[in-house]
Amino acid sequence: MDYSKMGSTKAKEMIQGKRVTVVGYLKSALDIAAECAEANGTEQPCTMIVRTKHWNIPDFYAWGVHISKLYLNRFAELLIHKPGEGFLLSLLATTLTPLIFSKFAESYYSIPMKKYDMVPDHSLFEALVTCSVATAPKDHYKRLEEGSIVLKKSKTFTFCKEGVFLEGESSPMKTDIVIFGTGYKGDEKINDMFKSKYFRSIAAGSTSTTVPLYRECIHPKIPQLAVLGYSQSLANLYTTELRAKWLTNFMDGGFRLPSIEAMQKDVLEWEKFVKCYSIGYFRRSCIGILNIWYNDQLCKDMGCNPRRKKGFLAELFEVYGPGDYANLHPK
Known part of the structure; x- marks a missing residue:
């Protein structure tokens, strides 16, 4: 149904x-x-x-x-x-x-x-x-x-x-x-996009790893592929919109991706973090508890100031939300 x-x-x-x-x-x-x-x-x-x-x-x-x-x-x-x-x-x-x-x-x-x-x-x-x-x-x-x-x-x-x-x-x-009402397995949907056996075998990684996406978007070993919406947050819509801005800026030549080796290293660092705190749900690749830190990485890539508040105390203690990134314009 x-x-x-x-x-x-x-x-x-x-x-x-x-x-x-x-x-x-x-x-x-x-x-x-x-x-x-x-x-x-x-x-x-x-x-x-x-x-x-x-x-x-x-x-x-x-x-x-x-x-x-x-x-x-x-x-x-x-x-x-x-x-x-x-x-x-x-x-x-x-x-x-x-x-x-x-x-x-x-x-x-x-x-x-x-x-x-x-x-x-x-x-x-x-x-x-x-x-x-x-x-x-x-x-x-x-x-x-x-x-x-x-x-x-x-x-x-x-x-x-x-x-x-x-x-x-x-x-x-x-x-x-x-x-x-058990939801669905998004990692399987990523695999199912491919006819190539090789891509199907690497697209979502193994069940013992996180899905290997750099910035939760780009697969280091699959060219011309970007995945939006797999990695979750506590407010998925604005996270996906910001990720789409990042992807658009990259496609427009705003910045270059690091090497495959550097992207793979970054993916492994993220995997260590998720497994350190997770309860067995690391495949979700949720960015919820590090939402600000994650957005900072996207902002830096796009040449935007990641500090979106006015003043030191506001930057440290005020809640970050969608409104803070509403007027984000990549250079």
């Missing part, structure tokens, strides 16, 4: 009055479950099979503080080891650990999650690094409370005549419709 058509009358009619099971517990799964709960209420609750617990936060405020102030400014990025940084900055990042900020936010967000035993084993900081955090739809926890959404934890499941059989359950869970 195409989720983009879930708003149509036909789609709602299809799930209305049915016993629906949604597999997954990130953004797409949460949104689909909300649609089902709205259509069927508590008479036919929507069941969610949760294989991996994720940080699903109700909003962006923790104890009244917007979490962008904890993570999305230059001071916050000082606390994080960055790809290829020198010894002194690395030592500073070790000393000024970001865990304090994470524990502050976790103490708030975990309150509604503890009730349903849905607090993840990994930290919120790790989730932000790998973009494995979602904003729960409004009234998600209220729907859990009223029973229009039911959570079932199970690492594996199988189909049976009655519906779905969960690991550890003695009887099957009766289901009319099963919807996979």
Whole structure:
């Protein structure tokens, strides 16, 4: 079922009055479950099979503080080891650990999650690094409370005549419709673009590495190929737009790419960073927690000033967002 058509009358009619099971517990799964709960209420609750617990936060405020102030400014990025940084900055990042900020936010967000035993084993900081955090739809926890959404934890499941059989359950869970809200594997989509066996074998790298894209865009060993939109951030649209400006400036002769060896070295440094902080989701190549640092690299390549604020304190403590790059004009 195409989720983009879930708003149509036909789609709602299809799930209305049915016993629906949604597999997954990130953004797409949460949104689909909300649609089902709205259509069927508590008479036919929507069941969610949760294989991996994720940080699903109700909003962006923790104890009244917007979490962008904890993570999305230059001071916050000082606390994080960055790809290829020198010894002194690395030592500073070790000393000024970001865990304090994470524990502050976790103490708030975990309150509604503890009730349903849905607090993840990994930290919120790790989730932000790998973009494995979602904003729960409004009234998600209220729907859990009223029973229009039911959570079932199970690492594996199988189909049976009655519906779905969960690991550890003695009887099957009766289901009319099963919807996979598990997303998709973007790295496989990159591989599938090619007919060449060689390019297919190197395009996305192996499953034990990050996808080898310089600046999360250019593959060092595949000429005339650029990939936009694979690497995620906490605000994908403006990150992709900035990356498109960088690519356009390169194609217009604004700067030259480094050597293949230099690009490969840069890719390996990024891989070390992601694996250092990730929880096994390093293939996502998320730039969320180093968004400013990443944008700095693009700005420097294009000959633009990466410092987008007015004044030292503003540069250090104010939140960076799309508006800071709205008037970015490559030289």
